[in-house]
Amino acid sequence: NAGVTQTPKFQVLKTGQSMTLQCAQDMNHNSMYWYRQDPGMGLRLIYYSASEGTTDKGEVPNGYNVSRLNKREFSLRLESAAPSQTSVYFCASRQADGELFFGEGSRLTVL
Amino acid sequence: GENVEQHPSTLSVQEGDSAVIKCTYSDSASNYFPWYKQELGKRPQLIIDIRSNVGEKKDQRIAVTLNKTAKHFSLHITETQPEDSAVYFCAAGTDKLIFGTGTRLQVFP
Numbered sequence: 001n002a003g004v005t006q007t008p009k010f011q012v013l014k015t016g017q018s019m020t021l022q023c024a025q026d027m028n029h030n031s032m033y034w035y036r037q038d039p040g041m042g043l044r045l046i047y048y049s050a051s052e053g054t055t056d057k058g059e060v061p062n063g064y065n066v067s068r069l070n071k072r073e074f075s076l077r078l079e080s081a082a083p084s085q086t087s088v089y090f091c092a093s094r095q096a097d098g099e100l101f102f103g104e105g106s107r108l109t110v111l
Numbered sequence: 112g113e114n115v116e117q118h119p120s121t122l123s124v125q126e127g128d129s130a131v132i133k134c135t136y137s138d139s140a141s142n143y144f145p146w147y148k149q150e151l152g153k154r155p156q157l158i159i160d161i162r163s164n165v166g167e168k169k170d171q172r173i174a175v176t177l178n179k180t181a182k183h184f185s186l187h188i189t190e191t192q193p194e195d196s197a198v199y200f201c202a203a204g205t206d207k208l209i210f211g212t213g214t215r216l217q218v219f220p
Contacts, residue, residue: 097205
């Protein structure tokens with residue numbers, strides 16, 4: 001039982017490049033989330049998916065797109081990376097109003 | 112939408128003292144209020160949570176109180192230990208969970 005798995009763990013991009021962060025959970029949770037964490041800013045919600053087939057914007061959605069591929073997988077795409085998107089990205093999942101379980105995080109640097 | 116404010120941003124206490132971290136939220140529809148602990152380089156982990164139908168919850172040295180009328184909730188850690196040193200985050204919401212900006216707690220031996 002791996003919980004929430006994110007890939008890649010580390011990535012360096014040049015400005016303007018695109019990439020997709022992958023996330024999968026094996027806990028049969030309905031809801032999945034993407035947060036970014038910057039020093040002094042806490043965890044800011046980018047997008048979330050309350051159930052398979054739905055996605056909603058969070059606090060900081062600009063520059064990102066998401067896909068809820070199926071119940072297990074929720075990906076985050078940066079179409080044209082900018083230095084301001086340098087951050088640690090956390091995927092998380094939960095069932096109903098239960099505990100939010102986080103992945104290990106993906107550290108992204110945009111040069 | 113929901114807005115969560117957390118204070119203080121840093122807190123230093125002597126081992127054995129108590130620590131209190133406070134959060135306020137804006138959306139009266141919020142019904143779930145978790146607290147997470149994050150150690151350096153690691154993922155956030157749940158330490159305690161409370162739902163809107165409960166005013167107080169305790170788990171050993173950790174307690175959380177919720178005042179829905181005033182829209183604030185607090186984390187209380189008693190008999191602090193050096194291993195309690197970490198960053199603590201509060202959050203509030205329903206399906207959409209919004210986090211506070213965190214409190215860096217340092218416990219000095």
